Amino acid sequence: MSPLVLCVVLAVAPKSAREGPASIRPVDKSIAMDARADAKRDEAIDKLKKLLPTVNDTSQKPELLYRLAEMYWGKSKYAHLRAMQSWDAGLDRWEKGGKKGPVPALERESATIDATGYRAQALELYRKILQEYPKYDRRAEVLYSLATAQYDAGETKLGVETFWQLIKEQPDSSFAADAWLQLGEHFFNLGKLVSAVKAYESAAATKRPRVYAYATYKLAWCDFNLQDYQTALTKFRA
Template sequence: MNIVPCHRLLLLLVACLLVTAADAGVKKRDTIKSLEGKTYDVRPGRVIVNSTAMARDNYKAFLDLVSDDPDLRAEAMRRLADLELEATEAQQLASNIETLDTTRFESAVSLFLQLLEAYPDYRRNDTVLYQLARAYEISGMTDDALEVVNELVDRYPQTAIINEVQFRRGEMLFLRKKYIDAEAAYQAVVDYGDASRFYEQSLYKLGWSKFKLALHEESLDPFFELLDRKVANIELKDGDDRLEALSRAERELVEDTFRVLSISFSYMDAAESINDYLGQRGNPEYGYVIYMNLGDLYLEKERFVDAAMTYEAFVEREPYHPKSPLMQVEVIEAYKRGEFPTLVLEGKKRYVDRYGLDSPFW
């Protein structure tokens, strides 16, 4: 027996019901004229309770009935497994992981595995593998999840979900401190382009992967690309409110990026490296924050002279920048904290020369 596609079956069923209704209840066709003046009670549709459970039951019944159409069986198995996984996720959100009922999870995993074994050429096996990996991850079987996503990348490098797969894979690898492999996974997402919704997060984690590998100079590009996207076109305020134009999550992301950049430059040639790198990037408006943060990092470590030199490096580079007078004040304050009275006086003199009322700045 040949089984027609599901949507055709549904159409045939509806047609049969309509024919039956026509034979049983319609004795005289109403005309438009005969409908005039009649009132009709329009009731809102009923909400189907437990529709997901009903759908699961229907797919199970369908699998019991259909045995000779591989395409339909594969599709039904996939949908049933997806529904079992969704039910597991819903339960996980509603309760603690320790109390999670594993029955549905085991059912989902079993169905995914059966599907992969029985129908190795099923056109959506890339999605099946991804869902299987998610099922393993939800249950805490993260090693199995990583093994599955590795298989997915190897077997289906051109899958439409490759950028999401590579990002999830990168996250698993990063947590295992396998930074070389994580770097490659995040790079694959970045290479995919900013059409991916994981692009910015992958830039961030790509930078961190390189940083963890002590590739400090190489880590700069992805971090600065992220900053260009987040803060290049907004006005930065002073103090703790400098990123108020961003959402809380974005602020945390940007502030952490600024922080790790400070550490990277401290491992390089400090302010000199900042000068060189920002010159290559066209001197972005937010560049002063990089100097400020590195100077602040040195202050935390009580490296007062290094802090002052970092602040002053920005002033010397961009003496007419709106933030330069503030940075010159930071030079003076760093010397004060380090108790260098002679350097404090020199800093004050330079401030007057550069930003006094008769200076070219005004």
């Protein structure tokens, strides 16, 4: 990797890889900090968009494309946060004003429209990487990013299919373990407890500490909902 490309990659690299539902992160209450981070994303996006046309090396290009996709994904999350805050403030004003006029709608917030656009750009780039660079060494991570983005965008069926694709293609990847967790969550929320149990058990079988703890916890809830209270209690105590 050339020094210039390496510098850009390091400059825009996220602090850690995307993680699954077992990763619980504190909510950043400072919108000012989020705004500063988003401004940094804009700078990174500008640098990447200028650099990409000059790079032909197939070992470098997918890395830069992935960084760009993650920048757009981050912008979509921040725009969604702004939309939620604006919508909440609008609802508060509407209620204090005697509920006159139309009820504020989240989908009509300008930031929601922004979030949708950024998400679409991220999805397009994830797909481009998977299609044009099938040997990219972070393929499992890109598949996971695509699946979670699809699911969050309401493309539930596609998201589930991509999680299955990840598990089939990269069964030993840490992202496959998280994909099992996500499938477990999907089935659990649908009330399909038998399928949820299979997914959580598969996640736990990877023996990855973070994944194992969360999968065992959710298996206990599956047992509880299946009225196997003693087994549930044993797992809750584990």
